[in-house]
Amino acid sequence: MRIKLGFRVWILIIALFLALLMVSPRLDSGVMITSIEQNSSAYEEGLRQGMRIKSVNGMQIKELEDYSDAIHSIFPVENKTKLIINTDKREFILYTDESPRMSVGKIPRTRIKTGLDLQGGSRALVKPEVDLSLGEIQDLIAVTSNRLNVFGISDVTVRPVTDLSGNNFMLVEVAGATTADLKELVAKQGKFEAKIGNDTVFIGGEKDITDVCRTNAECSRIEGCYETGNGGYFCRFSFTVYLSETAAERHAEITRTLGVNTTEQGRYLEKNLDLYLDDNLVDTLLISENLKGRVTTQISISGSDTGATREEALENTKESMHKLQTILITGSLPYKLEIVKLDSISPILGKEFTKNLISLALVVFILISVILFVRYRKIKITLSVILTMFSEAFITLGIAALIRWNLDAPSIAGIIAGMGTGVNDQIVILDESISSTSISIRERIKRALFIILGAFFTTVMAMIPLFWAGAGLLRGFALTTIIGISVGILITRPAFAEIIRKMQE
Amino acid sequence: MPRNPWYDKWYKILFIVPLTLTIFAIVYLGMFFSNTGDFMYKDTTLAGGTTITLHGDISQDQINELQTNFPDLIVRKLADVRSGKPIASIIETAVSPEELQPELESVLGYNLTDDNSSVEFSGPTLGQGFYKQLIIALIIAFILMSIVIFFLFRTIVPSLAIIFAAFSDILIPLSIVNYFGIKLSAAGISAFLMLIGYAVDTNILLTTRAIRNRENTLNERIFRAFKTGIFMTGTAILAVLPAFFLITGLPDSFKQIFFILILGLVADLSNTWLMNAGIIKLYATKKEIR
Numbered sequence: 172m173r174i175k176l177g178f179r180v181w182i183l184i185i186a187l188f189l190a191l192l193m194v195s196p197r198l199d200s201g202v203m204i205t206s207i208e209q210n211s212s213a214y215e216e217g218l219r220q221g222m223r224i225k226s227v228n229g230m231q232i233k234e235l236e237d238y239s240d241a242i243h244s245i246f247p248v249e250n251k252t253k254l255i256i257n258t259d260k261r262e263f264i265l266y267t268d269e270s271p272r273m274s275v276g277k278i279p280r281t282r283i284k285t286g287l288d289l290q291g292g293s294r295a296l297v298k299p300e301v302d303l304s305l306g307e308i309q310d311l312i313a314v315t316s317n318r319l320n321v322f323g324i325s326d327v328t329v330r331p332v333t334d335l336s337g338n339n340f341m342l343v344e345v346a347g348a349t350t351a352d353l354k355e356l357v358a359k360q361g362k363f364e365a366k367i368g369n370d371t372v373f374i375g376g377e378k379d380i381t382d383v384c385r386t387n388a389e390c391s392r393i394e395g396c397y398e399t400g401n402g403g404y405f406c407r408f409s410f411t412v413y414l415s416e417t418a419a420e421r422h423a424e425i426t427r428t429l430g431v432n433t434t435e436q437g438r439y440l441e442k443n444l445d446l447y448l449d450d451n452l453v454d455t456l457l458i459s460e461n462l463k464g465r466v467t468t469q470i471s472i473s474g475s476d477t478g479a480t481r482e483e484a485l486e487n488t489k490e491s492m493h494k495l496q497t498i499l500i501t502g503s504l505p506y507k508l509e510i511v512k513l514d515s516i517s518p519i520l521g522k523e524f525t526k527n528l529i530s531l532a533l534v535v536f537i538l539i540s541v542i543l544f545v546r547y548r549k550i551k552i553t554l555s556v557i558l559t560m561f562s563e564a565f566i567t568l569g570i571a572a573l574i575r576w577n578l579d580a581p582s583i584a585g586i587i588a589g590m591g592t593g594v595n596d597q598i599v600i601l602d603e604s605i606s607s608t609s610i611s612i613r614e615r616i617k618r619a620l621f622i623i624l625g626a627f628f629t630t631v632m633a634m635i636p637l638f639w640a641g642a643g644l645l646r647g648f649a650l651t652t653i654i655g656i657s658v659g660i661l662i663t664r665p666a667f668a669e670i671i672r673k674m675q676e
Numbered sequence: 677m678p679r680n681p682w683y684d685k686w687y688k689i690l691f692i693v694p695l696t697l698t699i700f701a702i703v704y705l706g707m708f709f710s711n712t713g714d715f716m717y718k719d720t721t722l723a724g725g726t727t728i729t730l731h732g733d734i735s736q737d738q739i740n741e742l743q744t745n746f747p748d749l750i751v752r753k754l755a756d757v758r759s760g761k762p763i764a765s766i767i768e769t770a771v772s773p774e775e776l777q778p779e780l781e782s783v784l785g786y787n788l789t790d791d792n793s794s795v796e797f798s799g800p801t802l803g804q805g806f807y808k809q810l811i812i813a814l815i816i817a818f819i820l821m822s823i824v825i826f827f828l829f830r831t832i833v834p835s836l837a838i839i840f841a842a843f844s845d846i847l848i849p850l851s852i853v854n855y856f857g858i859k860l861s862a863a864g865i866s867a868f869l870m871l872i873g874y875a876v877d878t879n880i881l882l883t884t885r886a887i888r889n890r891e892n893t894l895n896e897r898i899f900r901a902f903k904t905g906i907f908m909t910g911t912a913i914l915a916v917l918p919a920f921f922l923i924t925g926l927p928d929s930f931k932q933i934f935f936i937l938i939l940g941l942v943a944d945l946s947n948t949w950l951m952n953a954g955i956i957k958l959y960a961t962k963k964e965i966r
Contacts, residue, residue, distance in 0.1 A: 288927055291790065296802070335809040511802040513773075516794045520731050523763060527925045534918045542911050580927040581863055584934075588870055591915060595877055595908040602904040610891065618889065625828045625880040630873030632820035636813035637866055641806040645866045648933075652870065 177673070183666035186658075187562055190569025194281050200233040201225050201259070207273035213256075216263045217477060218271070223259040223278055238275055246270040261479055282572040286579025286647070289525045291518025292346035293353045296642060298338065300507045305331070308339050313497040315343060315357065317448070328577075334642045340511070342642070344577075357510060363498055364447045367458070370425045372418065372444065375499065379418040381468075383499045384411040391496070393488055394473075396481050404484035408492040409473035412499055419468045427464035448498055472499075528583055535587070536560070539594060547601065551674065556597050559667045563593045566662065567655045582647030589655020592630060596623045596659060597667055604671050612675050616668050627660050683895055687954040694951040697943070698844040701851040708854050716850065719859035722807040724800030725770040728780060729928075731792045733762040738783050745779055746771060756925050763925040768859070773797050810865040817869050818842070821876065829883060837955040838879040841947040845875040848947075849939035863929030867936035874912075874937065875944040878905040879952055886956045887963075894960050898953050905948060909941050 176184075201223045207214050224232050227241040245254065246269065254265040265271065287294050299311065308331045319327045328344045345353055363375025373379035384390035391410035399405055414422065430441040438460040446454040456472055476491040478484030536557065544553045567586055571578055596619075603619035604612055630652065637649035709715055720727045739751050749769040755762045769776055773795050781787050788795070798806075821842065826835045846868055853860065885901040886894060916934045919926055 288929075298802075334805065335812055336805065338805070509799075511799040512797065514794070514796040515790065516796075517729070517731055517790055517792065519791055520729060520764060520794055523731075523925055524927050527923050528930075531919060531923045531926065534922055535915045538918065539911060539915055542914060546907060580930050581866065581933075584863070584930050588874070588933075588937075591912050592874065592877070594911055594915070598904060598908050598911065599881060602900070602907075618884070621888070622877075622881050622884050625824070625884070626873075626877040628824045628828075629821045629876050629880070630870075632824050633817040633869050633873035635820065636816040637869055640809040640813035641862050642802075644806075645862055648863070648866050648870075652873075 177669045179665040179669040183562060183662055186566050186662045190566045193569035193572045194283055194565075195572075196281050197278060199223070199278070201278055202232055202235055202238045202275040203278045205274050205276040207271075211272035212265050212267050213263075213271040213273055216265055217479070218256065218258070218263055218273065224256060224275065225259065226255075226257040228253075228255050235275065235277060242270045283568055284572070284575060284577045285521075285525065286577040286582065287344055287346070287514070287521075288516050288580045289521045289528075289578070289583075290346055291516050291521040292344065293515040294342070294344045294513070295353050295357055295510050296332075296512035296644075297341045297343060297357055297508050298511045299341075300509055303339055303506075305339070308341065310497060312341055313493070315341065317453075317494055317498060319343075319345070332643045333639065335636075335639045338642075340642050341508075354510060354513065357508060366445045366447060367425050367429075367442050372422050372425060373414060379415055380412060380499055381415055382413040383496050384413075385493075385496050391492070393485065393492070396484055396488075399477065403477055403479055404481045405475050405477040406484045406488035407473060407475045408488050409471050410492065410496060412470050412472055414468045414470060416468065419466050422462075422470070423464050423466040426458065426462060429458075429463060431460050431463070446495075446498065453498065454495060524580070528580075532564075532587070535590075552601065552671075555667060555670050556594065556601075559597060559663045560590050560593055563655055563658050563663050564590055566658045567651060570654050570658070571651065576647070576650065578651075579647050581645050582651045585648040585651030586655055588648075589652050589659070592626065592652075592656050593659045593663065596626065596664055599623060600664070600668055600671060604668075604675055612672055616672060620664075620668070623660065623664060627656055630656055683899075687957055690950040691954050694844065694946045697848055697946060701844070701847040704851045705847060705854070708851075716854055717857060717859040718803070718807060719861045719864075720768050720770070720796070720803070721798050721862045722803050722810075722860065722865075723770065724798050724803035725768065726773045726776050727796045728767045728773070728776065728788070729794040729796075730765045730767065730784075730788075731763075731794075732765065734765045734767070734784065741783050742767075742779060746776065752928075754925055754928070758922075766928060770800075806862055807865075810862060814846075814865065814868055814872075817872050818846075821872050825876065825880075828880065829887075831887075833959045834883045834887060834956060837952050837959075838876055838883060841879050841944065841952050842872055842876050844947050844951075845871055845940050845944045848943035849936050852939050853936065858932075858935075861929055861932055864932040864936055867933040868940075870933070871937060871940035875940055875947075878909060878944060878948045881905050881908075882948060882953060883956060886953075887960055894957060898957060902949055902953065906945070909945055913938055913941050 204218065204220050204222050204224065207218060207220055224238065226232055227238065228245060230237070230241045230244075232238050232241060245252065248268055251266045251268045254267055254271070256263045256265065256271070299308075303311065312329050312331060316327065316329045319329070328342075330342050332340045332342050334340070343353065343357060365372045365374070392408065394407045394409055396404055396406040426440060431438055432441050436457075440458040440460065440463060442458070444456045444458050445452055446456070454474070456474060459471075462470065472495065474491060474495065476484065476487040478487045539560070540553055540557050543556050544550065547553065564586055567589060568578075571582070576582065599622050600616060600619040603615045634649040634652050637645050705715060733753070734751060739749075743749050746769045749767065752766045752768075753762055754764040754766070767776075767780065777788055777795070786792070822835075822839045825838050829835050829838075849871070850868070853864075858864075881904060882898065882901045885897045889897060891897075892900075916938055919931060919934045924931075
């Protein structure tokens with residue numbers, strides 16, 4: 172028998188296709204950079220977390236073992252050697268005498284991200300002891316992210332959360348770190364120092380740095396972007412830092428005796444200004460000759476960053492500038508932080524849970540198919556219900572991947588709850604459409620849709636408060652439920668109704 | 677036209693079952709509140725404290741030893757139903773991980789690492805904040821749901837009947853959970869929110885079929901709604917059951933959500949079909965909707 176597909180069914184097919192694109196199962200081989208140490212030669216050349224390595228010095232990299240074999244065959248070496256790393260973005264050439272200071276992992280097979288309780292890791296909910304404005308929370312988050320990056324911790328999410336009573340928190344989630352690490356990093360206040368040689372010029376916080384120009388274009392700007400010799404681009408930034416009187420005098424004292432070097436870019440003092448965060452060197456700046464021995468409370472800090480294209484260079488430069496500014500202004504926070512919730516989830520337990528969740532989903536599918544078949548005795552009807560249920564779950568996953576939502580256990584419970592509601596709705600449509608009354612099938616389906624809409628709105632209303640209650644830790648449950656039932660109402664239910672109507676006619 | 681003298685005769689009597697259950701739940705919760713000062717037992721996510729999930733077993737002797745130092749300590753075990761193999765032991769107490777962990781390590785004889793355990797800690801003030809907010813969320817959800825119901829049906833009695841059923845759908849599972857001494861987690865409370873949305877579905881079905889539609893007799897319409905509704909709820913309950921009898925190694929939060937949903941759906945069967953159907957029949961008869 173031939174069924175002409177109506178436009179609602181087409182919408183469903185398109186939605187399924189888009190969801191597939193979103194989830195985008197990846198079949199390409201290679202390894203992915205999971206973390207990379209800043210200030211390493213690999214980082215400076217432009218290699219970044221998330222890039223996928225295809226080959227090293229011509230040796231093809233298909234899996235993790237290939238990468239370690241390749242690196243072991245090259246290193247250790249006596250002298251600096253050429254290392255060509257080919258990634259999905261472009262080729263990088265390093266001259267180095269040590270293996271690149273980065274760690275690599277498997278390329279994730281899909282874009283679906285799983286939450287902490289399924290993949291393992293640590294989470295801290297941090298509350299500042301004073302009430303912070305949203306802007307201050309953003310600063311705190313920038314500082315914390317910087318510090319976690321400096322320590323080479325990868326896969327970090329730091330985000331603000333607000334609860335129903337208006338409390339602001341910072342949520343830090345790190346895959347693959349212990350709570351001890353996290354606790355130390357979060358609780359310990361960031362210590363910022365600017366040094367020339369071994370002498371400290373100024374330290375972070377209000378005592379030495381009175382202000383950092385950040386939003387005013389007069390004193391904080393990108394000066395321009397230029398082409399480099401080998402086809403890439405670089406951009407320069409500069410911004411003003413206001414020092415206290417004492418810090419300015421210290422600066423004059425230390426620079427008075429320094430010599431001057433002449434370079435291509437201009438004339439600079441022989442020693443650099445080194446910026447340290449928690450005793451880790453984060454940046455090195457050249458000091459302009461005219462600052463030598465001067466007591467100045469206004470210093471201009473400049474720097475640059477590179478990129479393959481002009482846009483990329485500009486983006487990277489903005490980011491570098493912003494990072495440096497945050498380090499300077501809030502290198503040490505003017506308030507204490509309290510960890511109010513600290514969880515660590517074992518990756519092994521997470522794996523066990525994931526495995527069981529998948530088996531559960533399969534069993535539920537089979538069970539529902541059997542129940543429906545027993546009731547309706549029609550393979551076609553059973554199949555369309557199952558197909559609709561599957562579509563709903565799949566499109567929900569696609570949307571979750573699109574908005575980069577971390578699927579945790581409550582989110583998955585939400586997907587399942589959404590599927591449950593979906594099956595219920597389809598039963599309503601089926602029963603309404605097979606009822607042997609004198610009313611037309613169109614009218615019967617219209618009635619079914621009234622019931623379904625009512626059920627939809629009550630569920631959405633019930634879920635909305637969960638977005639804020641409890642620092643949003645259960646937001647996933649509300650979100651996936653709402654996405655699931657919305658997909659149902661807008662896409663799958665109309666398509667299902669159409670299919671059933673066609674079958675009845 | 678099939679007549680149903682049995683239902684016509686008995687529907688007012690059937691009221692008694694859900695009404696008694698609801699009154700019983702209210703009385704029980706009232707007593708529970710006067711005894712404990714609260715409406716539920718709260719786990720560490722709501723009361724503050726530490727939960728350590730061991731990826732393995734812990735013996736009764738070891739538990740007893742721990743309980744001498746931490747009298748409030750409780751242990752729950754997750755096992756794979758098919759193989760009987762222990763998957764995890766969940767240890768809960770009100771103290772901080774710094775106090776519990778060294779004791780636990782010395783009793784177990786090995787160190788706790790990321791590979792063999794998960795440690796979750798909630799500060800007591802945070803937990804209480806969560807609890808308060810989730811209760812507020814529950815109340816807001818209930819109010820919003822009621823508004824939608826009034827908007828849908830625009831009649832007082834049927835709408836109130838649905839809202840009362842939803843109210844009872846929450847109270848009955850809550851008393852059962854309390855009776856079994858189950859400590860509710862934040863995820864567990866969100867299950868009650870879900871219940872608000874989920875359990876009213878059959879009530880909407882019933883009310884729509886009975887008083888918005890007009891073909892056949894009232895009894896027939898109620899009976900048809902009943903057939904659909906029972907099947908809907910039955911499917912939902914059956915679909916959730918494997919989480920308890922077949923695949924048991926699921927995250928705890930997950931199981932609690934499902935358990936509460938099952939209780940709520942069962943309560944809803946009685947509330948919708950024994951009580952609400954009767955109210956609708958009475959209302960329709962008075963309003964002469966046939």
